[in-house]
Amino acid sequence: MFFASDNWAGAHTAINERLMRESIRFAAAYGTSDLDRAIEQRFNEIFEREVAVFFVATGTAANSLALASVERPGGVVFAHSEAHVIEDECGAPDFFSGMRMIPVEGAEGKINPLNLKARMARYPQTAVHHGRAAAITITQATEVGSIYSLDEIQVVSDIAKAEGLPLHMDGARFANALVALDATPAEMTWKRDVDILSFGGTKNGCWCAEAIVFFDPAMAKELPFIRKRAAQLFSKSRFIAAQFEAYLKDDLWLELAGHANAMADRLREGLRASNTARLAWPTQSNEVFTVLPKEMMKAAQEKGAKFYDWLEPRDMPEPVGDDEALIRLVTSFATTAEDVDAFLSAIA
Amino acid sequence: MFFASDNWAGAHTAINERLMRESIRFAAAYGTSDLDRAIEQRFNEIFEREVAVFFVATGTAANSLALASVERPGGVVFAHSEAHVIEDECGAPDFFSGMRMIPVEGAEGKINPLNLKARMARYPQTAVHHGRAAAITITQATEVGSIYSLDEIQVVSDIAKAEGLPLHMDGARFANALVALDATPAEMTWKRDVDILSFGGTKNGCWCAEAIVFFDPAMAKELPFIRKRAAQLFSKSRFIAAQFEAYLKDDLWLELAGHANAMADRLREGLRASNTARLAWPTQSNEVFTVLPKEMMKAAQEKGAKFYDWLEPRDMPEPVGDDEALIRLVTSFATTAEDVDAFLSAIA
Amino acid sequence: MFFASDNWAGAHTAINERLMRESIRFAAAYGTSDLDRAIEQRFNEIFEREVAVFFVATGTAANSLALASVERPGGVVFAHSEAHVIEDECGAPDFFSGMRMIPVEGAEGKINPLNLKARMARYPQTAVHHGRAAAITITQATEVGSIYSLDEIQVVSDIAKAEGLPLHMDGARFANALVALDATPAEMTWKRDVDILSFGGTKNGCWCAEAIVFFDPAMAKELPFIRKRAAQLFSKSRFIAAQFEAYLKDDLWLELAGHANAMADRLREGLRASNTARLAWPTQSNEVFTVLPKEMMKAAQEKGAKFYDWLEPRDMPEPVGDDEALIRLVTSFATTAEDVDAFLSAIA
Amino acid sequence: MFFASDNWAGAHTAINERLMRESIRFAAAYGTSDLDRAIEQRFNEIFEREVAVFFVATGTAANSLALASVERPGGVVFAHSEAHVIEDECGAPDFFSGMRMIPVEGAEGKINPLNLKARMARYPQTAVHHGRAAAITITQATEVGSIYSLDEIQVVSDIAKAEGLPLHMDGARFANALVALDATPAEMTWKRDVDILSFGGTKNGCWCAEAIVFFDPAMAKELPFIRKRAAQLFSKSRFIAAQFEAYLKDDLWLELAGHANAMADRLREGLRASNTARLAWPTQSNEVFTVLPKEMMKAAQEKGAKFYDWLEPRDMPEPVGDDEALIRLVTSFATTAEDVDAFLSAIA
Structure with a gap:
């Protein structure tokens, strides 16, 4: 009766077996192996477009480096008041991005669009004293078990786009939301104008597989340096890739x-x-x-x-x-x- | 004929098997499981004293957070000019510690004690303008295949202690040095006044197992927060612990x-x-x-x-x-x- | 009819005249002159105890470096939701201290003690995920023209002390509050367990005179480095000292x-x-x-x-x-x- | 016989008198007054083109924020080994820019172009592990009393441009160099492809007047936020402007x-x-x-x-x-x- 968290579970057999096969061969380090390349390609297929993918060690890292990639001096990031980036990451998003997380209230763990607009109104692009809006982040599925409908995502995206802000999705439980909505990965992300995704595998059967996905690869051009400087570039990166290979294979x-x-x-x-x-x-x-x-x-x-x-x-x-x-x-x-x-x- | 790096190798069978066994059970997350505790105890045995141990994702993280734990505003850290913290970590040690790495020359990848003293003389504890000495770090085995003898470690330690500075050892290839010297872990570290060790398992048969070891647990009291804020606390931390269990068992x-x-x-x-x-x-x-x-x-x-x-x-x-x-x-x-x-x- | 802000005013004649006298002589730079020493002594008299004083360029700097001096990894700082550190400093307190500012509501610009306790309860010292309480800051006079009574300060201090937290006071309008309360500087600060004060002169007749005052000099031991690294050590520091000399003379x-x-x-x-x-x-x-x-x-x-x-x-x-x-x-x-x-x- | 430093001198009479006149009037705060605007215009005239100008408190601030404005994750900055940014600023340039300063040797305090190229060769734009070249900074006049000729500046500029790097000039003693070379401000800067200048007045008769000058205003678009977040935006900014007005008037x-x-x-x-x-x-x-x-x-x-x-x-x-x-x-x-x-x- 283990209901404490989905990260109390172990790892799925298919993923273990793939890791076993990976362990007996040599391959290039630091994300440069053929397997790394192949899995990046696999993400393109999953998301039906060319994306830029970066493996990192934890969901906190995925969120923090995603936000760091859209860093602006004096910027602030809007998140639901119960979001992981606010409540559960010991300030890592602020530390890596240099930006303050601004809590936005909303029922059932979802950002209320009216509250979001009201908060954002305090942070215009010219607000040297106050700080300026720099990004919005939503969590899908949320921390309290709810799910943004595709339309609800679009409402937040529209607010983001109207202000020229990037929209990030914390997808620590991306697959759970996807299945619940019966949507495709593309439909739940870039087709609703999500720009960056923290794509989590750890809570759903991997033992350590988290990725940052940029739907516009041009937005990711600093990420290789941001990731390495953040000590998140695995030497044996291909063991993350291997987990994702098994994870994504045959819709596992x-x-x-x-x-x-x-x-x-x-x-x-x-x-x-x-x-x-x-x-x-x-x-x-x-x-x-x-x-x-x-x-x-x-x-x-x-x-x-x-x-x-x-x-x-x-x-x-x-x-x-x-x-x-x-x-x-x-x-x-x-x-x-x-x-x-x-x-x-x-x-x- | 794979001689590019020891991190091109896969993972050892015994470690894989241990991971397999770990994968089928539930356990508490974020480093709070019984296994995490048991492995911490194992490190005490290995090092013949009570130590504080923290698992992290990469060697860069181990080095960077070790140095962050001894951070002082305006501090500088002395390292060999070819050290990993200077040459190969994209500024991560500076980023996490807020301190500048100062290169010290020395033949065969080892800090020359005279050069070290000369460099340190420029950074006294009162040097508000210049910056002040805050730590020394050595690499064992070095980046160029050499090894500090136990006496050579002591010489550097003595310089550190004379200035009241902590001494860190980058042990990405700790085991290789240990075997070459035929020394015990204690002899190569705290018995030579090393304060903090980056203990690497990844290059020697694990797929991802790095630890920061504090020989005085009191020095580690901020590390839980430093690590979490650095996005280096694995939810399924016990999979690192499991690797170390197999790694350290029966002198593997x-x-x-x-x-x-x-x-x-x-x-x-x-x-x-x-x-x-x-x-x-x-x-x-x-x-x-x-x-x-x-x-x-x-x-x-x-x-x-x-x-x-x-x-x-x-x-x-x-x-x-x-x-x-x-x-x-x-x-x-x-x-x-x-x-x-x-x-x-x-x-x- | 200039009522926009007290920082729209110029500088008082007595202060200008003191600056004129200072301008014609040579003196040691970077805060090491006799005048710097004398003014530090003057602060001791004003506050009726030995204090440590550091001049900086702006009130934002005073607040930010004061909080940086009590930095703890993963720490959070509690401030009134309308406080300058939250609303008007473009994230500088977060940037320098590495800590997140947590807004606490309260009527008339003053922290409500019950709200404060409720917020603090979420940030215990063991909260690796959530972050931990590291400091409290109050503004005297507040941003909305009100003033904490001495008893009200004590109530907040008591909450701080019960948790072992330092208490900072943003005194950009310290003199206005002091006069309104008819209290002594000591009574409004360390006698109510305030630990660190941002002491502002700029809004009250100086053209640029801000100081950080530590009531326990031992707490200030890192500040010289924090200040220099923050680019806040004036070479002609004595021109700040000169302003303070005139400012504090004869109760001006x-x-x-x-x-x-x-x-x-x-x-x-x-x-x-x-x-x-x-x-x-x-x-x-x-x-x-x-x-x-x-x-x-x-x-x-x-x-x-x-x-x-x-x-x-x-x-x-x-x-x-x-x-x-x-x-x-x-x-x-x-x-x-x-x-x-x-x-x-x-x-x- | 005060030869310790030019910052031991006081302030010039004309500058004091201008400050006196400024002190008796009200004006808008935080750099928004007419005088601030007028002095910005004056810089355009001095430099014979439209520039963006930002006043800051110290030369360290000018250098640090100039480099922060060209920040790139994992970037490094090349400076002469005796440069102020390396030797005398307590790590402030690293702190604000997040980049490491790399010392380059050269006779008489001037970067040797061959050494510069050799150092830069180690930091190509693709060097995720090593770090990548992000900027070059030179000091004019240098820390040891020498001066780069216009041609020598151009040689460094050419190296910078060939790699697409911005070139910063630390002009704490800009006027001394200008007079010694009998050059115009334009000739010594943007006409030699200098991108950003720390323009110092403090060492030459002001009591506190430092500015960052961008020769391409588009490069300065983040600076207002960088400056405010760095606690370097004076409320009574016009007192800096007033100093510069007198300083620049009639070639004083x-x-x-x-x-x-x-x-x-x-x-x-x-x-x-x-x-x-x-x-x-x-x-x-x-x-x-x-x-x-x-x-x-x-x-x-x-x-x-x-x-x-x-x-x-x-x-x-x-x-x-x-x-x-x-x-x-x-x-x-x-x-x-x-x-x-x-x-x-x-x-x-």
């Missing part, structure tokens, strides 16, 4: 995300049917938030369930009672139906 | 380094016996530098040998002739005697 | 601030007596915010009055009407009663 | 530099005629380096002469003897013939 990545999402559906269904627990807010990806009596939470923990308490957000539809707890449950490629059912039983 | 790491060194010995012997090629300078680790006629170099390349040209250093005992080339040959855990012999034949 | 600074405050009182009184304009919120220092019909605002502008529109804050006691404008009026040492009366007539 | 600046140079000539002449002292190397600006018996040096000091010892450079034409001292003597607008003669007597 979509299959794994589909499984994780299905397990979350099963959880949601069980919680909806529960007499005591309730869904904290609607979610569509592999994250489920539930409010349940504290004693039930403890009961589940005693039976070995792993999950995190969650801070009650301002905009809870129905507040958390004194005897209740708000918890986050995350499913992954490795979650089984038995685990889900065991958890549901544990809190029944 | 020493065995692999011993093999690489032995292959280099075989190369050196062959080159010494050669009528045309000659050793550029004496080396003791898994790097060999040879001067040979350009046409022989091309012949070897045409037969598939991989290696790098090398820039002629100032202090070559015997200059490189116009028709000659200076090349670097690096052996690894995966180099075979057949490869070595094939290369020797190719240039015969 | 208090006299000038007293005048500015009195002019603001006269404005407030006139506005209160006005039939049409009203005070936007209570203020005690040399800033006055008033709501008046837009046509009156224009009338005043046409008669030559200079002032700034102001963005309506969330917590306005009485909202600004559609036909009304919210404006800021700042008085200074150079404001005359005639100017004030002319403005009041202009809007009558 | 050239007259002051001419006087300083003439005083240096007088010194040189006296030293050449001396039996015991000798000129250490030829100089043309307001700096003179002399070797004299230690006892004479002490005699001069006892009579009140102020000057600095100097570290013996590698390439001294005639080495400094054990009983000798190498000292630097700097003249300024405020140096008198009596001072010079008194010094010459003191060492006779």
Whole structure:
């Protein structure tokens, strides 16, 4: 019953096997091998256009270097107030980009367009004292399990484009969102005017595979230097490439995300049917938030369930009672139906 | 005939197998798993004292964050003029530490103590305008295949201690040096007053396993934040831990380094016996530098040998002739005697 | 009728005359002259204890370097949401300190202690992912003309001390606050556990005189390097010292601030007596915010009055009407009663 | 007998008087006043083309922000090994630009073009590991009193242009060089393909007046933000402008530099005629380096002469003897013939 995070899971067999095959050969280092080249080509296919791809060690690195690539002195970056770049990266985005992250409120983890415009109005391009708008970043799927619809992405893009700002997408759970929307990678990104993507594989079955994807390669021309200076250029880069090869082959990545999402559906269904627990807010990806009596939470923990308490957000539809707890449950490629059912039983 | 670099090799079977076992289980993320804890304990044993250990993605990260941990405003760091932190890291050490790297000359890739003292004299602790000495870093084994003897390390340490400076060791090829000196890890580090070590596993059979080791854990108290802010905290950190477990088990790491060194010995012997090629300078680790006629170099390349040209250093005992080339040959855990012999034949 | 800002005023005669006398002599550069030493001593007297003083070029520099001196990796700094460090310094505090400024709400420009505690609770010292509390900064007088009472300062200090955090005070208008409170410099700072002060002279009659004051000199030991590296060490530092000498002599600074405050009182009184304009919120220092019909605002502008529109804050006691404008009026040492009366007539 | 540095002098009367006139009026802050605009226009006239001008607090700021404006990730900047940016700015250029300063040797404080090319060859634009050439900076007049001829500037410019690099000139003693060469500001800068100039007034009669001048205003578009974020935007910016107005009016600046140079000539002449002292190397600006018996040096000091010892450079034409001292003597607008003669007597 491991629901603490999708990064508590291990790595998928197909990915391991690919790594094994990779390990017995020699190849050029620092991202210059044929395999690196081939995987970059693979990303072109996945995204139906020529893209520039850079492997890095962590999702934090992907986000931070993506934002560093659009750095402007005195610039600020708009992100949802609960975004990973604001809440969970120890200031790395500010450190690497030299820009301040500006929180924007919005229900269900999604930037509210009106709030975004209001915040941006304070940071015009001439604002030497105040600072100026330099980029917008959204998270797909969000930190709280929701998903921007394609239209919702476009609304944010339009705001970005109207101000000439690049739009970044934190796709730590990109595959989960993609499957939930039944969209293509192109549809969920550059066809909605997303400029840069943090493409995460680690939470979905790789053990370490994160990439920054630029939909306009010209925007990436400084990235090789930004990445190396950030100590993010692996010597054995091809082991990242190998993971991505297996990950993207025969739609494995979509299959794994589909499984994780299905397990979350099963959880949601069980919680909806529960007499005591309730869904904290609607979610569509592999994250489920539930409010349940504290004693039930403890009961589940005693039976070995792993999950995190969650801070009650301002905009809870129905507040958390004194005897209740708000918890986050995350499913992954490795979650089984038995685990889900065991958890549901544990809190029944 | 892959002699371009030891990071062109893959990963050792024992390490792969350990990764496979790790991949099928769940465990806590971000370095908090039992395995992470166990490996930290293992480092204590290896170094015969309580140390603080931090896994990072690359050797550049290990060096840069080690230096960041001893950051002082206006500080400068003394390194050999050919050191990786100066020549090969795209300014990452400066970027992360906020300090300038000051090159110190010295024969065979080793800091000359007299030069070091002379350089340091320009950077006293009161030098607000000039900048002040903040750290010294040495590379063991060096970039050009030589090794500091234990006494030579102590000489540099004494200079550092006399000025109250921390001493860092870049141990990207730590195991190769250790085996060549037949010393213990403790003898080559803290017993010679080394304060911080970049402990590299990637070049010696891991696919990605680098660690920063603090011999005084009190010096490491900011490192968790420095590392996270640097985007170097792996969510699936335990996959690094797993590599180190296999690497350090039953002295595998020493065995692999011993093999690489032995292959280099075989190369050196062959080159010494050669009528045309000659050793550029004496080396003791898994790097060999040879001067040979350009046409022989091309012949070897045409037969598939991989290696790098090398820039002629100032202090070559015997200059490189116009028709000659200076090349670097690096052996690894995966180099075979057949490869070595094939290369020797190719240039015969 | 110059009410745009107190930094639109020139420099006081006594300060100019002191600069003239300074200009005809030679003296040691970079803050090492006898005059620099003497003024440092003068600060000791003003603050009734040994302090460490550093002159810098701007208030932004004073704030930024003060915060840089308490830098911690992954640290965050709490400031009122309208504080200069957040709104008006183009990210300089983040740039120099490497820390993110976290806005805390509070009425009348003052940090609300409950909000502060709530924000701080999110940043415990162990929060590697989230970031950790590193400092608190308050502005005295605030950006919106209010003043923390001595007790209110103590409340914030107590919160800071309970978490072991340093407390910084942005004193760009320190003298105005001091006079309004009729307190001593010591009472308004270290006796209320303020650790570091940005001591501003520029807005109160100097043309360029800003200082960072550390009440515990031991906290300042890195500042000489931080300042020099920040390009803030004047070669002719003694011209700053000379300004401070005249400024602090015979209580000139208090006299000038007293005048500015009195002019603001006269404005407030006139506005209160006005039939049409009203005070936007209570203020005690040399800033006055008033709501008046837009046509009156224009009338005043046409008669030559200079002032700034102001963005309506969330917590306005009485909202600004559609036909009304919210404006800021700042008085200074150079404001005359005639100017004030002319403005009041202009809007009558 | 103040020969320690030209920044030990005070400020010229005409500049003081202009400051006095400025002090009694109100004007817009932060560089937006009419006077700021007028002085920018004045720079256009001085340089015979449209330039972009930015006032800053110190020469270190001018150099650092000039280099920050041409920042490239992983970039390096080439400077003479004795340049102020390398020796005297506590790492500020690295801090603000994020780039490493690479020392280039050359006789008499001037970059040797062959050495420059050799150094640059190590930093091609594709050098992700090594770092890439991003800018070149020269100092005019140099730190050791010499001056680049117009042709010598062009030689360096040509090397810069061939690699597509911007060329910066540190003109802390720009006027002294200009007068010595009898060239126009245009001839010594953009007509020799200099792109950015640190234009210093402080060492030549202002008390604080430094400017960054861009000969192509398009290169300056980020500078307003870079400057503000660097805490270098004065609120009472017009007091810098006022100094420059007086400084540039009726060729005062050239007259002051001419006087300083003439005083240096007088010194040189006296030293050449001396039996015991000798000129250490030829100089043309307001700096003179002399070797004299230690006892004479002490005699001069006892009579009140102020000057600095100097570290013996590698390439001294005639080495400094054990009983000798190498000292630097700097003249300024405020140096008198009596001072010079008194010094010459003191060492006779």
